[in-house]
Amino acid sequence: MTVDNILEEIKKAETIAILTHETPDGDAIGSSLAMKLAINELGKEADVIIPKFSKTFEFLPDANTIKAQSEIKRYDLAIALDCSDLKRLEKGKEYFETAKTKIVIDHHSNNAMFGDYNFVNPVAPACCEILVGMFEYFGIEISTKLGTCIIAGIITDTGGFQYSGVTAETFEFAAELLRKGVNIPLVYKKALKVRTKANFELEKLISNRMEFLEDGKVTFTYMNLEDEKKVNAQEGDHEGLVEIGRDIEGVEVSIFIREKEGTDGYKVSLRSNEYVNVADVCLMLGGGGHLRAAGCFISGSISEVKEKILGEIRKVLK
Numbered sequence: 001m002t003v004d005n006i007l008e009e010i011k012k013a014e015t016i017a018i019l020t021h022e023t024p025d026g027d028a029i030g031s032s033l034a035m036k037l038a039i040n041e042l043g044k045e046a047d048v049i050i051p052k053f054s055k056t057f058e059f060l061p062d063a064n065t066i067k068a069q070s071e072i073k074r075y076d077l078a079i080a081l082d083c084s085d086l087k088r089l090e091k092g093k094e095y096f097e098t099a100k101t102k103i104v105i106d107h108h109s110n111n112a113m114f115g116d117y118n119f120v121n122p123v124a125p126a127c128c129e130i131l132v133g134m135f136e137y138f139g140i141e142i143s144t145k146l147g148t149c150i151i152a153g154i155i156t157d158t159g160g161f162q163y164s165g166v167t168a169e170t171f172e173f174a175a176e177l178l179r180k181g182v183n184i185p186l187v188y189k190k191a192l193k194v195r196t197k198a199n200f201e202l203e204k205l206i207s208n209r210m211e212f213l214e215d216g217k218v219t220f221t222y223m224n225l226e227d228e229k230k231v232n233a234q235e236g237d238h239e240g241l242v243e244i245g246r247d248i249e250g251v252e253v254s255i256f257i258r259e260k261e262g263t264d265g266y267k268v269s270l271r272s273n274e275y276v277n278v279a280d281v282c283l284m285l286g287g288g289g290h291l292r293a294a295g296c297f298i299s300g301s302i303s304e305v306k307e308k309i310l311g312e313i314r315k316v317l318k
Contacts, residue, residue, distance in 0.1 A: 003137050005117050009101050010039060013077035016046035017070065017099065019092035021083040023267075024050055025239065026156025026191050029057045029066075031081040031105075031127040034149040036062060038131070041140045046079075047072070051091045054236020059190050060152055061145035075099045080115065082127035082153075084108035084288055105130060109279060110288035125165035128153025132173050147182040155184075156191050159243070163292060192240075199239070201231040206241055206256065213310065217317055219245030220310075222266070222302055223258040242269040252276055253313055257298075257305055265299035268309060281312045 010016065018035050020028040032048045039046040048066045057063060069091070078099035083089055083106060089096055096102055104115035107130060109122035124130045128150045135142060142150070151174060158166050161174075178184050206221040213220055223238065231237075238258055245254030253276050257266040268285070270278040271293055278294040285308065287296020298305045 003119070003134055006103055006105075006119060006134070007042075007138055009077055009103060009117065010042060010044060013044070013075075013101070015072055015075045015077070016044060017072070017075040017078045017092075017095045018046050018048045019078060019080050019083070019089055019096055020050060021088040022090035023235070024053050024082075026057060027126045027128055027153035028082045029053055029060065029063070030149045030151075030153030030156070031131055033060055033062050033066075034128060034131050034135075034146055034153070035079060035081060035105075036065070037143070037146045037149065038135050038138065038140050041146075042138070047075075049092055049095060052235040054239060055234065056191065056194070056196075056236055056239070057152065060149055062149075070095065073098065077101045077103065079103045079105065081105050082107070084110055085112040086114045105134075108288060108290065110283060123165075123167075125163065125167070125170055126154045126157035128157070129170060129173060142177065142180055144181045147177040147180050148187060151177050151182055151184055152187050152191050155188055160188060160192050165290070165292075195240075196234070196237055198231045198233040198237040199241075202227065202233060202237060203241060203244065205231075207244060210245060212251075214314065214317055216250045217252045218255065218310070218313060219248060219251050219253075220255045220257075220306055221245065222256070222306075224302075225259045225261055228258075242271050246271040246273060252317065253278065255306075255309055255313075257302070257309075260297065263297070263299070265297060266302070266305045267295065267297055268305065269293075269295045270309070275318065276313065276316050281309075281316065284312050285309070 018032050020032050036046045051068050078096045102115040104118045106120045107124040111120045210221040242256035254271040256269045260267045272278045279289045282294040282296040285296040
C-alpha cells in the first residue's frame with residue numbers, strides 16, 4: 001500500500017476512530033493525538049478512544065478530548081497506531097473489527113499486518129517519527145500543537161534519545177520541531193522526569209526485591225496487585241520501572257513482571273543493553289516488541305513465570 005491509500009480513506013470517511021494498544025505509553029498517546037490533529041487539518045473529525053491512560057500525558061494538546069468509549073458502533077474508518085496485533089488493542093478491538101475500513105500504522109517488527117491497509121516501518125524508533133514524513137506528504141503543516149504530540153512520542157520511545165534505534169533523521173526531526181516552536185525541554189521534563197508519588201513508592205519496593213541472576217547479567221523483580229493497592233497506583237504508575245535493572249553495571253537483561261488484574265498471570269517487560277534481542281525472547285513466549293524493549297503475558301505464579309522467562313534468556317546469554 002502507499003500513503004496515498006491512507007489519505008484517500010481519511011478523505012472519504014465520515015466517521016473515524018483512532019485506537020492504540022493497552023496501557024498506552026507516550027508514543028501511543030502522542031501518535032493518536034497527532035493523527036487526530038492532522039485529520040482536523042484535512043477538514044475531518046476523529047475520535048481518539050483510549051479507555052485508560054496515565055495522567056503523565058494529560059499535558060498533551062487535545063488530551064482532554066480522549067474518549068474512554070464511543071456511542072458510535074460502526075466507524076467508516078478505524079486507524080490503529082503503535083500496535084502490533086489486534087489483541088493488544090484490548091477494548092478498542094470492537095471498534096476496529098467492526099469498522100468498514102481498517103488501517104494499521106506501526107513500527108514494531110513483529111506486526112501482524114491486521115488491517116486492510118498496513119503501513120509498518122520497523123526501522124523507525126517511534127510511531128510518531130513515521131507520522132512526520134506521512135503528514136509532510138499529506139501537505140499538512142506541523143503546528144506547535146501537532147509537533148508537541150509528535151516529539152512526546154519520539155522522546156518516550158527513545159528514552160530521551162538514548163536507545164540504539166535513534167538515527168540522524170530522528171535528531172533532524174527534533175531540530176525542525178524546535179525551530180517550529182515546540183518546547184522540547186518542557187516535553188522531556190513532563191514525559192520522562194516528572195513522576196507520581198505512587199511511581200516513586202513502587203520503585204523503592206521493586207528495588208528492594210530485585211535479584212541478580214546469571215552471574216549478574218540478569219535482574220529480576222516483580223509487583224503484584226496488593227502492591228498497587230498499597231500505594232494507590234493509577235494507570236501508568238508502573239512506567240519506567242523495568243529500566244532500573246538495565247541501568248546497573250554489568251546487567252544485560254532486566255526483567256520486570258507485574259500481576260495483571262482479572263487474569264491468572266503476569267505482564268512481562270524486558271529490556272536489554274548490548275546483544276540480547278528481547279523481541280525474539282518475547283516472541284517465543286507469545287509476545288513481541290523491539291530489539292532492546294519487549295513484552296509478553298505469561299500465566300502462572302511468580303516463580304513459574306520467572307523460570308519460563310529465564311529459560312529463554314539463558315539460551316541467548318553469552
